[in-house]
Amino acid sequence: MQTEATLAQADVSELELVKRCQAGRTDAFDELVVRYRTRVFAMIYNMVHNEQDAWDLAQESFVKAWKSIKRFRRHSSFYTWIYRIVMNVTIDWLRKKQVKGTGAEFDDSIQLKEVDPASRTLPKADPLPHERMQRGEIREKIDNAIKQLSPEHRAVILMKEIEGMQYHEIAETLGCSIGTVMSRLFYARKRLQNLLRDVYENI
Amino acid sequence: MKTFEEKWTAWLDGELTGKELEEFEASLPDRAAAEAEKRAAHKLGVLLKQELGTEVLNNEEFFSHQIRERLARDACAQDRHRTRSTWWTVPRLALSGAVSLALFLVCAVFVMHDKNPAEQSQYLTQILNARVDAAVSPNATISIFETKEDKVTVLWVEGLQSLPADYAAK
Numbered sequence: 001m002q003t004e005a006t007l008a009q010a011d012v013s014e015l016e017l018v019k020r021c022q023a024g025r026t027d028a029f030d031e032l033v034v035r036y037r038t039r040v041f042a043m044i045y046n047m048v049h050n051e052q053d054a055w056d057l058a059q060e061s062f063v064k065a066w067k068s069i070k071r072f073r074r075h076s077s078f079y080t081w082i083y084r085i086v087m088n089v090t091i092d093w094l095r096k097k098q099v100k101g102t103g104a105e106f107d108d109s110i111q112l113k114e115v116d117p118a119s120r121t122l123p124k125a126d127p128l129p130h131e132r133m134q135r136g137e138i139r140e141k142i143d144n145a146i147k148q149l150s151p152e153h154r155a156v157i158l159m160k161e162i163e164g165m166q167y168h169e170i171a172e173t174l175g176c177s178i179g180t181v182m183s184r185l186f187y188a189r190k191r192l193q194n195l196l197r198d199v200y201e202n203i
Numbered sequence: 204m205k206t207f208e209e210k211w212t213a214w215l216d217g218e219l220t221g222k223e224l225e226e227f228e229a230s231l232p233d234r235a236a237a238e239a240e241k242r243a244a245h246k247l248g249v250l251l252k253q254e255l256g257t258e259v260l261n262n263e264e265f266f267s268h269q270i271r272e273r274l275a276r277d278a279c280a281q282d283r284h285r286t287r288s289t290w291w292t293v294p295r296l297a298l299s300g301a302v303s304l305a306l307f308l309v310c311a312v313f314v315m316h317d318k319n320p321a322e323q324s325q326y327l328t329q330i331l332n333a334r335v336d337a338a339v340s341p342n343a344t345i346s347i348f349e350t351k352e353d354k355v356t357v358l359w360v361e362g363l364q365s366l367p368a369d370y371a372a373k
Contacts, residue, residue: 041258042258193247
């Protein structure tokens with residue numbers, strides 16, 4: 001439920017909200033969370049393919065953002081800055097998971113068990129059964145294809161294709177050169193084209 | 204100098220313009236195959252956007268609520284830590300003071316002890332004086348020189364007519 005203060009902030013600029021956050025106002029940070037929570041969650045979900053992990057990582061990212069907001073110099077947009085934190089948190093998590101070698105990332109049964117019960121209290125509008133099955137199959141193929149990419153390649157392709165970010169924004173977010181971004185995009189696209197050709201050719 | 208991968212990516216995304224675009228397209232060995240690849244890449248982009256771009260966050264308000272709770276908890280923990288730190292400062296200061304005082308006393312005793320090396324010599328002199336009979340050797344003087352590093356003590360005796368008979372034995 002939105003408070004009156006939150007509603008009053010609807011027209012407040014992002015820069016002003018950042019300034020208020022830097023002055024220690026949590027209500028301003030709450031407004032920034034409202035603005036970015038869905039995009040941040042979706043981006044992480046597409047990287048890790050697990051609702052509970054995506055939820056936790058998104059929370060972790062926002063808490064880290066709050067703790068370091070005083071160091072944000074406003075040279076870039078808040079959007080790029082928060083995405084940088086999100087990517088650092090998510091890529092670190094994926095790397096640790098790969099090092100541990102639990103294989104949990106490829107185990108669908110674990111994903112179902114790990115879903116936060118609270119996250120299902122508001123169900124999505126269900127499509128028709130045959131549509132759901134078809135969509136489910138396509139989604140599974142895409143998820144499996146993305147899982148075969150490295151965390152950095154996943155990040156680049158998702159930021160470009162889903163978020164529509166520019167090369168320089170992606171480079172800033174990942175802390176690498178524009179050339180590296182373009183090169184990673186090249187290989188990520190090639191890989192996904194090979195893995196998903198039968199899917200996108202039949203749509 | 205851009206690599207082939209960079210130019211290809213820029214070409215797919217429509218970021219190559221002017222002379223760079225002409226040169227790149229002229230360098231392609233099979234233009235038709237490249238165009239087909241470009242179309243395929245666009246289809247892939249559309250598919251990803253269509254399938255992955257619709258992900259929604261359920262329970263948005265619960266998500267925000269959890270963050271608010273965490274921030275409040277962290278703030279409380281920080282406050283408690285700060286309070287505890289202040290409380291601990293007083294005993295820590297007292298302890299530091301006591302340790303400093305003890306160290307000072309140890310050093311002071313050591314230095315004073317060190318600064319009075321004559322104490323041992325005086326004791327020796329007193330013994331010697333007691334053994335020298337003033338009536339027999341009225342002009343006798345006894346001096347002691349000591350080099351601590353070498354652990355050498357020189358006893359300089361003048362005007363002594365004879366050493367007490369029992370001194371050498373002791």
